[in-house]
Amino acid sequence: MIELQHLVKRYGDKTAVDDLHFTVKPGVVTGFLGPNGAGKSTTMRMILGLDAPTSGSVTVNGKRYSQHAAPLQEVGALLEARSIHPGRSAYNHLLALALTHGIPRRRVDEVIELTGLAKVAKKRAGAFSLGMGQRLGIAAALLGDPQTIMLDEPVNGLDPEGVLWIRTLLTDLAEQGRTVFVSSHLMSEMALTATNLVIIGRGRLMADTTVAGFIDQAGGDSVKVVSADSARLRELLLGPDVTVTGEAGSETLAVSGLSARQIGQTAADAGIAVFELTPQAVSLEEAFMTLTGDTVEYRSNAGSASHAGAPEGSVAA
Amino acid sequence: MSTTLTATEAAAPAKRAEYKVTFARVVRSEWSKFLSLRSTWITLAVAALLLVGIGIMGAYRYDPTALRGPSADAHDAVTIALRSTELAQLALGVLGVLATAGEYTTGLIRSTLAAVPKRLPVLGAKVLVYFGVVLVVATAGAFLSFLGGEPFLHGKAIALTLSSSGVLRCLFGAGLYLALIAVLGAALGMLVRSVAGGISLLVVLLMLLPVFLDILPSSWKPDVSPYLPGLEGGAGGSIIALHQESGTLSPGAGLAVLCAWVVAALIGAAYRLLRSDS
Ligand SMILES: Nc1ncnc2c1ncn2[C@@H]1O[C@H](COP(=O)(O)OP(=O)(O)O)[C@@H](O)[C@H]1O
Numbered sequence: 001m002i003e004l005q006h007l008v009k010r011y012g013d014k015t016a017v018d019d020l021h022f023t024v025k026p027g028v029v030t031g032f033l034g035p036n037g038a039g040k041s042t043t044m045r046m047i048l049g050l051d052a053p054t055s056g057s058v059t060v061n062g063k064r065y066s067q068h069a070a071p072l073q074e075v076g077a078l079l080e081a082r083s084i085h086p087g088r089s090a091y092n093h094l095l096a097l098a099l100t101h102g103i104p105r106r107r108v109d110e111v112i113e114l115t116g117l118a119k120v121a122k123k124r125a126g127a128f129s130l131g132m133g134q135r136l137g138i139a140a141a142l143l144g145d146p147q148t149i150m151l152d153e154p155v156n157g158l159d160p161e162g163v164l165w166i167r168t169l170l171t172d173l174a175e176q177g178r179t180v181f182v183s184s185h186l187m188s189e190m191a192l193t194a195t196n197l198v199i200i201g202r203g204r205l206m207a208d209t210t211v212a213g214f215i216d217q218a219g220g221d222s223v224k225v226v227s228a229d230s231a232r233l234r235e236l237l238l239g240p241d242v243t244v245t246g247e248a249g250s251e252t253l254a255v256s257g258l259s260a261r262q263i264g265q266t267a268a269d270a271g272i273a274v275f276e277l278t279p280q281a282v283s284l285e286e287a288f289m290t291l292t293g294d295t296v297e298y299r300s301n302a303g304s305a306s307h308a309g310a311p312e313g314s315v316a317a
Numbered sequence: 318m319s320t321t322l323t324a325t326e327a328a329a330p331a332k333r334a335e336y337k338v339t340f341a342r343v344v345r346s347e348w349s350k351f352l353s354l355r356s357t358w359i360t361l362a363v364a365a366l367l368l369v370g371i372g373i374m375g376a377y378r379y380d381p382t383a384l385r386g387p388s389a390d391a392h393d394a395v396t397i398a399l400r401s402t403e404l405a406q407l408a409l410g411v412l413g414v415l416a417t418a419g420e421y422t423t424g425l426i427r428s429t430l431a432a433v434p435k436r437l438p439v440l441g442a443k444v445l446v447y448f449g450v451v452l453v454v455a456t457a458g459a460f461l462s463f464l465g466g467e468p469f470l471h472g473k474a475i476a477l478t479l480s481s482s483g484v485l486r487c488l489f490g491a492g493l494y495l496a497l498i499a500v501l502g503a504a505l506g507m508l509v510r511s512v513a514g515g516i517s518l519l520v521v522l523l524m525l526l527p528v529f530l531d532i533l534p535s536s537w538k539p540d541v542s543p544y545l546p547g548l549e550g551g552a553g554g555s556i557i558a559l560h561q562e563s564g565t566l567s568p569g570a571g572l573a574v575l576c577a578w579v580v581a582a583l584i585g586a587a588y589r590l591l592r593s594d595s
Pocket residue numbers: 011014015016034035036037038039040041042043297
């Protein structure tokens with residue numbers, strides 16, 4: 001459980017985090033979404049007490065992070081910036097952290113095994129690839145067997161296998177009843193992992209919702225149906241939680257709340273010829289950008305103002 | 318994913334262990350950090366080599382008839398043995414700077430403070446570890462330097478033995494001086510959070526300030542110089558010199574002044590550590 005109370009952080013006259021107020025609940029994965037520069041990393045540093053809030057406060061499992069007797073057992077965090085001495089081996093890095101808490105060496109070996117670092121554990125961390133560095137950061141996050149796991153852009157630099165591994169890991173951790181808080185600047189990534197969704201833009205809270213709720217709000221998933229008798233098909237399809245829209249006299253309908261398969265079956269049973277049946281996935285990325293569009297940071301390169309959250313690798317969900 | 322399952326089972330909340338941060342554990346952690354970096358070993362080895370090597374070389378090349386050079390202003394065997402302190406202090410001061418500023422330049426400090434969010438224990442543990450290690454290594458080095466040079470000076474006017482009056486005090490003093498310089502380096506490194514900045518500050522304090530005093534009105538120098546931390550006419554010099562030159566402090570007063578410098582730097586470091594974002 002992470003509770004933010006009107007959290008504000010200013011760097012000089014730049015407001016990085018502006019009155020954030022929300023709660024991250026246990027048992028589900030909560031996605032923390034925002035364009036680059038929105039204030040996600042700053043918020044996470046404040047949760048760990050690395051940066052002091054300008055005003056407001058944040059507690060983890062009921063207390064300020066620094067007030068816990070065994071902080072690594074409360075929150076395990078992967079920060080965005082590298083937090084490792086390149087000259088030390090992965091094993092020794094983890095061991096040094098473990099020693100502060102009296103965490104046994106057995107547990108160090110365990111997290112090394114779990115994160116797939118066994119082969120490189122004795123190598124200097126400075127020689128690690130970005131992906132290996134991420135895995136080491138995640139190993140450190142899991143070290144104290146924490147109740148709350150907080151990862152800042154964990155899939156950065158990971159290969160597809162690693163991305164899949166993270167998703168499974170996060171879901172497993174949440175299923176065990178832990179609080180899982182993961183940031184990303186990609187909506188598509190969050191849609192695949194998260195249940196709850198906190199969206200920020202330029203330090204401000206834009207939405208505190210669920211992925212399902214966000215999809216609904218964005219228009220939901222609908223299916224385009226072109227048929228010979230759209231008036232009759234509409235009658236057959238309508239029901240609780242199903243909406244059908246389409247202009248009178250047109251052959252085309254937009255149906256949400258039913259799958260293409262269900263619609264096709266209904267039409268076939270009624271003997272209605274169907275000419276087209278196309279699932280229309282809402283582009284979550286677009287919906288996200290619409291929501292945060294006017295809050296993205298503009299690069300200071302005069303003239304060529306471009307969206308920081310622009311669609312590099314954005315995928316329609 | 319079978320690995321995920323086993324490890325998360327092992328981490329099941331039902332059988333959660335009771336962990337706790339204690340100062341002793343933070344010290345153990347810092348000790349392990351110290352042992353696990355090659356750069357600290359190299360720096361320490363260089364310092365020890367300088368300390369012993371230059372000391373013995375000075376004795377070997379000692380020429381009582383020289384009118385100029387190191388031999389001419391060496392009044393006793395201890396001065397020859399400990400002349401190397403001047404160079405060793407830089408290596409050991411740098412060792413201290415790396416211990417703290419190195420955490421900031423690499424970003425490790427974020428991991429460290431996430432584990433020990435009360436922060437001050439980290440500074441305390443580093444001070445303890447580096448003070449302890451350098452005290453042992455530098456004291457051993459000072460003795461080796463003296464004992465290794467002894468045969469070469471045997472029978473000469475400046476020869477001394479361990480049992481000569483004041484010799485033990487000087488050798489232990491050199492170990493203590495160097496250990497305090499390592500702590501000073503650590504404090505400065507944490508204060509400025511940059512390796513280059515920390516080393517610069519150290520060099521200014523230990524070596525440049527005495528030179529700088531020469532440009533000031535000459536009447537100031539006798540009043541200020543003994544209270545500088547370094548060796549050249551400063552508090553450090555009083556600690557390791559066999560015979561106090563006129564105008565310098567007694568060994569005890571010198572030690573007190575040096576400690577005051579170190580404590581002041583530590584207070585600054587602690588303030589910055591507690592107050593600034595990491
Ligand atoms: N230490 C700092 N000093 C000054 N500005 C900062 C600092 N950290 C972050 N910022 C600014 O605060 C804003 C939010 O940054 P950040 O939290 O890194 O965003 P995100 O993680 O969402 O990409 C950015 O405009 C960034 O430039």
